Amino acid sequence: MRRSNSLAARTPEPVLRKLRGPAAQAAALVAFLLIIGLVWDLLAAWGGFPRLLFPTASQILERLWSMARTGALLSATMPTLGRMALGFCIAALAGVPIGLWMGRSQIVEDFLSPTIRILLPIPSLAYVPLFILWLGLTLQAVVLLIVVSAVLPIIVNTWTGTKAIDRKLTWVAQSMDVRGVVLFSRVFLPAAVPSIMMGLRQGLSMSWRAAVGAEFFSMAQSGLGVTMLEAQGYQQTDVILSLLIIIMVISFALDKWVFMQIESMTINRWGMQAEKSYPGRKGRR
Amino acid sequence: MMGGQGLPETRTGPDPASDLLSISRFCVWFDGRLVLRNINLNIPSGQFVAVIGPSGSGKSTLMNCVAGFIQDGNHTAIDGNISINGSAPQSRGLRRGVVFQEYALFPWRTARRNVEFALAAAGVPAAERKGRALDYLKLVQLENSGDLFPHQMSGGMKQRVAIARALAFQPDMLLMDEPLGAIDAITRDRLVRLIDEVWRETRKTVLYITHNVSEAVALADRVIVLKSNPGEIILDQQIELPRPRDALSGRAVELERLLRETIPQDDGAQEDGRAEAR
Numbered sequence: 382m383r384r385s386n387s388l389a390a391r392t393p394e395p396v397l398r399k400l401r402g403p404a405a406q407a408a409a410l411v412a413f414l415l416i417i418g419l420v421w422d423l424l425a426a427w428g429g430f431p432r433l434l435f436p437t438a439s440q441i442l443e444r445l446w447s448m449a450r451t452g453a454l455l456s457a458t459m460p461t462l463g464r465m466a467l468g469f470c471i472a473a474l475a476g477v478p479i480g481l482w483m484g485r486s487q488i489v490e491d492f493l494s495p496t497i498r499i500l501l502p503i504p505s506l507a508y509v510p511l512f513i514l515w516l517g518l519t520l521q522a523v524v525l526l527i528v529v530s531a532v533l534p535i536i537v538n539t540w541t542g543t544k545a546i547d548r549k550l551t552w553v554a555q556s557m558d559v560r561g562v563v564l565f566s567r568v569f570l571p572a573a574v575p576s577i578m579m580g581l582r583q584g585l586s587m588s589w590r591a592a593v594g595a596e597f598f599s600m601a602q603s604g605l606g607v608t609m610l611e612a613q614g615y616q617q618t619d620v621i622l623s624l625l626i627i628i629m630v631i632s633f634a635l636d637k638w639v640f641m642q643i644e645s646m647t648i649n650r651w652g653m654q655a656e657k658s659y660p661g662r663k664g665r666r
Numbered sequence: 667m668m669g670g671q672g673l674p675e676t677r678t679g680p681d682p683a684s685d686l687l688s689i690s691r692f693c694v695w696f697d698g699r700l701v702l703r704n705i706n707l708n709i710p711s712g713q714f715v716a717v718i719g720p721s722g723s724g725k726s727t728l729m730n731c732v733a734g735f736i737q738d739g740n741h742t743a744i745d746g747n748i749s750i751n752g753s754a755p756q757s758r759g760l761r762r763g764v765v766f767q768e769y770a771l772f773p774w775r776t777a778r779r780n781v782e783f784a785l786a787a788a789g790v791p792a793a794e795r796k797g798r799a800l801d802y803l804k805l806v807q808l809e810n811s812g813d814l815f816p817h818q819m820s821g822g823m824k825q826r827v828a829i830a831r832a833l834a835f836q837p838d839m840l841l842m843d844e845p846l847g848a849i850d851a852i853t854r855d856r857l858v859r860l861i862d863e864v865w866r867e868t869r870k871t872v873l874y875i876t877h878n879v880s881e882a883v884a885l886a887d888r889v890i891v892l893k894s895n896p897g898e899i900i901l902d903q904q905i906e907l908p909r910p911r912d913a914l915s916g917r918a919v920e921l922e923r924l925l926r927e928t929i930p931q932d933d934g935a936q937e938d939g940r941a942e943a944r
Contacts, residue, residue, distance in 0.1 A: 554783075554787070652816065
């Protein structure tokens, strides 16, 4: 007893390891936001910046609240979200089948993979001038930009994931004379779900970036980016910062909230977690 | 000798009429390297045959060829003949069940739904599958674990589900590739007894690949010993012991010693064997 006590005293319990679970994470987030707000207000008060360009945290929150009340926030957010949803759906509907096809057919893979390798590192905003010339400042141009940004991560993840499917799962089905469509829908598709999910997750994040980014090139007439550009014209720094907060919250919610719901229903339940991006959640029973 | 009767153990020479599996002058090369040389093996229906040998003896390759997983191709050359009920291993409509060391359960399906996959493949109507699946799970003593997903089960449980799934397809032949290779020693003894019980109940033809001599002596009617580099049959030994078997009986110990003495030591061929197992 005594010995174990002295041992425990010599090796202090790591504090950080206790910061787990949703409650602790929420508390940490609140504390973090409070600290950020405090530092911000200190800078705003004593930094010597003009108040117009550097509003206090309470001014920003006030502006956010009034925009929410008047509906300005919603009417700025919905067009951007709508365009993103449209582009993402098209990208998913095209990307998942292409990825599956590449994973299943050597010919298709040989044919498409060089193109994809070349296109993958290009920042999608580099297509903006081209798409504006082709399609003008239209919804089609924005959606095309979103599709192009989102479709590549979806294809690549689905493709590599489908290729990595355990050959013995296919063999088991093959030994039972299961082939063709049934083999595909009952074995390949579910086995590829973890990588498809990872692709969709990255694709959604990319389409959100493209949807917001496109608006700064005047490719749309309404939306978060458009409202921010207008606020820039009127030197409404508090509006810009409010919308930045909204963009941050939506990015976070799309990734963590939407996909964690789907994942807990599928691959977590099946124990098929393919990625290791949740520190502290893996390897614990 | 009463060839053609229902007592396969008493038969000696090959008899194409009643042999379920017939392998003749079979050779396999991987990238030009000879892996299996001149394999001749005839297995009558209902016989439990164990194949043992050191790493690099091509025993898994042999099973994969019988299962139709390995074909003539870019990196693989095949010569000779395998016939199952008179058909080639790749032909459709053959009823084979496979069990792998790595279980190969579908992780998105529960134990029961894994078995139902095989029932669906065997053409069992949807309404009957659930009840039949539970029957098969009961056969491997897992009737209460049907709703568990593979990741919630121990290795021994997973392998029992895999065996139930293979049997649920109602195969003519069961192909098992080191099914207990990843199982701890205590569970392994239990599973050997279970496999023996299940076999006595179903009397399937079994090709059982293993590197464990005791498993072979405990389960098989007949043990084929392969040597490595290249794989070749060096012994074809009948095991005529009453079941259930007592591993410590004089005759069992004697057979085990005979087999151990026959199996060549790994002569630095382990690396080759690993590469080949893929």
